[in-house]
Amino acid sequence: MSALEFIDQQVKSNDVVLFMKGTPQFPQCGFSGQVVQILDYLGVPYKGVNVLDSDELRQGIKTYSNWPTIPQLYVKGEFVGGCDIIREMFQAGELQSSLKEKGITLRAPAQA
Amino acid sequence: MNTVQRIRETLARALSPEQIEVIDESGKHVGHRGHIPGKTTHVRVRVAADAFRGKSRIERHRMVNDLLASEIADGLHALAIEARAPGE
Numbered sequence: 001m002s003a004l005e006f007i008d009q010q011v012k013s014n015d016v017v018l019f020m021k022g023t024p025q026f027p028q029c030g031f032s033g034q035v036v037q038i039l040d041y042l043g044v045p046y047k048g049v050n051v052l053d054s055d056e057l058r059q060g061i062k063t064y065s066n067w068p069t070i071p072q073l074y075v076k077g078e079f080v081g082g083c084d085i086i087r088e089m090f091q092a093g094e095l096q097s098s099l100k101e102k103g104i105t106l107r108a109p110a111q112a
Numbered sequence: 113m114n115t116v117q118r119i120r121e122t123l124a125r126a127l128s129p130e131q132i133e134v135i136d137e138s139g140k141h142v143g144h145r146g147h148i149p150g151k152t153t154h155v156r157v158r159v160a161a162d163a164f165r166g167k168s169r170i171e172r173h174r175m176v177n178d179l180l181a182s183e184i185a186d187g188l189h190a191l192a193i194e195a196r197a198p199g200e
Contacts, residue, residue, distance in 0.1 A: 068184045084193050085169045
């Protein structure tokens with residue numbers, strides 16, 4: 001399976017998937033870390049894919065949505081944005097409403 | 113011309129912004145894998161331009177990303193974008 005096929009499969013088989021540097025437990029980039037914090041704060045169930053696992057993956061995700069930066073969040077197969085967009089949407093309350101509209105059930109927020 | 117000046121000029125020419133700020137944040141990322149000492153690797157741009165009016169967040173970011181594609185290809189590792197239309 002090529003990197004693009006793997007990415008496509010992850011995007012289509014997970015309701016919420018975050019392509020990031022590092023893992024949700026150990027983000028290796030401040031921008032990825034910010035998105036993890038927001039998702040955890042809201043109690044969003046999501047899968048994290050560590051693009052540092054391979055060069056093909058790190059390059060592939062930039063090609064996949066023609067978006068040059070990481071992290072990238074996908075909900076129900078659709079690209080939502082990177083760190084700045086997610087943070088702005090969260091601050092405006094739009095991330096919460098958009099997730100709800102898309103039928104994503106939030107868990108009880110994590111105890112930080 | 114350094115990277116910050118070049119970015120400012122590229123965006124100013126293409127977007128005729130009402131406000132533009134280009135901030136070199138490379139120093140905040142010392143020791144991080146994308147940081148190269150002495151090189152501008154992390155930049156934040158704040159742009160208020162009429163060109164963004166009626167555009168979604170993703171569209172606005174794509175406009176900036178596309179304008180700065182050569183900088184990204186040339187080693188700009190992180191690009192934080194705050195894009196708004198004047199008055200927003």
